[in-house]
Amino acid sequence: MSAGRGTKALGAYALERLVNAVPLVLGVIVVNFLLISLAPGDPVTALIGEFPAPPEYVERVRAQYGLDQSVPERLVRYLGSVVRGDLGFSFANRQPVLDLVVQRLGRTMLLMLTTVVLATFVGVVLGVWAARRPNSAVDGGATGFALAGYSIPEFWLGQILILVFAVWLGWLPAGGFRSIRAEYVGLDAVWDQARHMILPVLALSFRYMAITTRLTRASLLEVMNADYILAARARGLSERRVLWEHGLRAAALPIITVIGYNFSFIVAGSALVETVFGWPGVGRLMYDSIFTRDYPVLLGILLLVSITVILVNLVTDIAYALADPRVRY
């Protein structure tokens, strides 16, 4: 297969997957919209407060936000504006939802992407290390770490990290996005930002390090019994080369898959971790919006997060196809 044809086929595959994602996104929007419409409680009350207001005023506010229309009417109107890239206006933040969510999503992605990179790197190294000597002390340690990491809630781990590294040792800030007392510029600003990221990223990555360690170990152990590994050893390749070049290449496939799969869980984790560390991302926005009943913002977050998850899955599927010549698309 020539390289040109391969690229073309891959493009077609990506396009097909994108088209397939459209009904999925529509489904997400409809489910979320109906759910929020069915919820008890009146957003107008949240908007103008609990104290008695003249009925004419209430009606005016209701009409102003289109809340006087029926649910299907509102759904159709909402779908129409979403297609035009308009996710509505945030009642509470007095800002277009799209701008608001995109700004916050950027800060959340900073945490999430750092987490994915760190967790994958550490997880693969630990997993390979454990698989090299099955049933040794190292292996036992890695397996134990994996099970612990899978069981500890990230928000609690965050509190413990704050306790140890911020309160007791005083090495790192206990929370926030950057220092507000001092104005840093250049490299100092980067360093300041990084210092604020260390603890949240650690809290968030622990679980995914654990999952990746476990998965790398398991898939390597399975692969290392294959005939072609035996053949590579028979050709006199060093164990290191056999492991890293031949073994890991095959073991990489499930690791790629799990990155995509984990992504929607990292969203949840980051919402919790952001709350612990006061990180001004999408999780915090969500938390605030629930209590102000800011429906457009909640819908916007669910929509954009779902789209992000779909895109990440698409990218990992393509990476999978590229890494495995057996996969035809």
Added chain:
Amino acid sequence: MAASAPAATVGAAAVWGQLMRQRRGLLGLAMIVVLALVAILAPWLAPHDPFSTSRNAFLPPGSAGHLLGTDHLGRDVLSGVIYGSRVSLIVGLAAAFTATVIGILVGAVSGFFGGLVDEILMRITELFQIIPRFVLALIVVAFFGSGLFNLILVIGILSWPQTARLVRSQFLRHRTLPYVDAARVLGMRPVRIIFREILPNVLAPVIVVASLDIAQAILLEASLGFFGLGDPNLRSWGGMLNTAQGYVQRAWWMSVFPGVAISLAVLGFNLFGDGLNDATDPRLRSGS
């Protein structure tokens, strides 16, 4: 992509025997038993009423009468941790049960009938996998109320896709096997073939997933509680961590103990599920 498909037909006694030989699964089982005992015996084990406040706020662990200290309202932390086990265990078991029932129904119908039904059901399953579970749970609980029943229902309804996919893949395999053909030829109705003939044969891996689901449900309940969306009338571990968040610097024991409790409960079910998986997987049966 092939789902991991552990053995289909393994006798319960054989699985039990395998499980007993596994230290990890056994350890998990022991942890679950302890958790269950604590939950059942809570009124006798707890030294104080978990809700009763006192003037003794922020007593450190080891204080007289308060082994794990007291919180900002002078409530006993140990008693809170003991009573919290009830919420975690009830929500974990009931939500995982709900998820398993839905997952079996969807997966069985999808895999057995195939065709358009399968296509539609799998699209819905995919939808539930794409929507961030925690975000949706948060919104539903915030709007519809965070009573125990709602928590169970929401977590259950959001947790079935994995079981459904597993059951579907098993049914796809089994529906072409001779014993199913025989049942058809004998004129059995589909409902009977699904539940009486095929289901018992594919239950082992479903139970493995169910026990891992319990662990996940406990974590999800604790996460909601940490967001302040637990049952307001009950002491829960997540709820305790929610209050502790404001006092991390002042009273470390308010964070440490409920978190240890959550981690151990989740670890118990994870270890057990893991052990069960190894015990039901024929590839792992001989040897180690």
